Amino acid sequence: MIQRIQSVYLFIAVIISAALIFVFPLWNNAEGVPVYAEDYLSIFIAFLASALLSLVSIFMFKNRKLQFVLGRLNILLNFFLLGVFVYWSLSLPGEMDISEKGIGMFLPIISIVFIVLANKAIKKDEDLVKSVDRLR
Template sequence: MIQRIQTLFLLGAAVFLVLMLFMPIAEILTEDGITYTALSKGLQKADRDVVVETWPVFILVLVSAALLFLNVFLYKNRKLQIRFCVYGIILGFGMIGLMYYFWVVIFRQLDVNSYWLRMPVIFPVVAIILTYLAFRGIRKDEILVRSMDKIR
């Protein structure tokens, strides 16, 4: 299980998504001088008042991380692992789209002066890349096993 490189890719992707749940995604400064922090759960003021809730993003990140983590333990069923990798990639693109949607909603609601994106903004992209690399490794293993079956 751990000796396969795709297991490390899947674990890495899951870890990046779990980190995204707890780290701030962006900081926003409005014309009024109020600073907001964007998290995967929502946009909150410095006093922890939630202004915009983004629970769909939080749930999608949580489901994606759980799917990728579960995928690690399916190493005996490569076809299902491949399918879960594809689902993980689709969920990753959905996560990026949903984050963009909420970003547009937030910019329309607030009079934004400036903003700073934090490192977790790229975590979904990193997770997609790692999941794709795991997909390639799993598919390569499946092709190798099938070719060995033909030799027998």
């Protein structure tokens, strides 16, 4: 059942969290040098954990409840990443570290959108199975 729509949404979330962090910089520092996620180990690990959760969730198609819970956990992890980015961009004084924000800071938002879409499709599948079980 890997061909379901939620698997496509989760795979897109994997690509966003694992591949696009190497393409799009998080921000440019005061010297104009782009800063990527792999420059900060904690951010890099959080992005890879998000990708891993999405990848594991794809193959949990037989256990939809666990798949749904993993999706929610992944959403929380991406909100944590987003909160860290907002904290860094607002709390640092002046133009010291973050001079220009990059598209990489918004990758957790895009990932959250696709994980929410996947969770909606998982919930829809679960409701369909429950409705069929009532008819038996």
